């Protein structure tokens with residue numbers, strides 16, 4: 050008989066990576082001296098891995114809303130939404146989100162992960178979910194929890210998606226799942242292609258707008274608004290942990306679907322309600338998203354500047370106006386080493402290896418926010434310039 054704990058010995062590679070001094074994970078932030086800086090090991094670094102795209106987690110109005118809600122309603126709801134934990138504040142947030150996203154209804158969950166996991170209730174063993182190769186782990190977990198068949202199409206490859214749709218069992222329900230703005234690359238989904246194929250093959254479309262709400266679209270409604278195709282999306286999930294600066298999530302869609310999820314989504318029914326502070330912070334953040342479009346514009350300009358500079362240095366970054374930049378490295382250890390070089394140069398980026406990205410496609414992820422000043426962008430650019438000494442890229 051084997052011991053279930055036997056698998057838990059720290060994988061040799063990680064010990065090796067620690068011994069080399071390039072282990073990038075669980076680095077504790079001691080202080081956050083400004084919206085775009087962190088104190089780690091007593092050093093101030095530029096935060097270059099946060100999804101707080103609009104810089105709202107440190108915004109006084111958002112913080113005040115959280116503090117006031119905590120004073121009034123306490124630190125936790127004491128139970129699940131279904132039983133005794135629902136607050137009028139949750140309902141207010143649901144109504145606001147539905148109106149903001151242009152959907153009939155919305156259901157607030159305790160995280161973005163749990164919002165996507167709720168999609169499990171929509172599929173069963175008789176259904177096929179066809180997802181982009183780069184979809185987030187929580188969407189894959191939803192398919193597993195629902196027991197549906199999962200097929201993956203090559204990233205944004207509409208010919209491949211079409212083939213997979215054509216190969217579905219004639220009787221199978223079909224759900225196409227994609228992220229709006231992809232979390233690892235900053236690329237935007239091909240919603241026009243997806244909409245066309247969904248119509249042709251009778252498939253539903255679920256859009257995970259975790260990274261695009263507040264960032265893309267004229268009003269910040271995300272990738273569907275960016276493409277002018279909000280009607281092509283059947284259900285949209287969002288998280289509050291990125292542009293909205295707090296924690297929590299939501300599923301938005303038709304009234305009857307949301308009513309169904311409220312009773313059948315395990316990630317809704319069997320977990321504690323979102324704390325008042327987070328619900329109030331999300332509401333305040335939505336006010337800022339609506340009132341200050343200049344944050345999005347500033348963010349896009351900053352992204353254009355930095356991605357252009359990294360590309361010009363020879364890093365394989367695709368220049369764009371999206372705040373997420375992928376610096377492809379390939380090999381895990383090289384990725385950790387590049388991460389460490391940047392860290393030593395005062396920049397706290399993110400090392401991404403499998404399963405966060407496909408195996409062999411390790412990358413350093415850089416994300417910027419509206420809180421970054423030109424001086425912060427300069428520091429990120431000069432850290433990458435210094436890291437050229439690693440000779441990962443051809444010399445210019």
Ligand code: PMP
Pocket residue numbers: 160161162163165185187228232257259260288289290291296297298
């Ligand atoms: N979807 C995507 C695309 C994500 O990147 C993430 C988290 N990084 C989530 C969902 C989960 O959101 P949360 O962390 O707010 O639970």
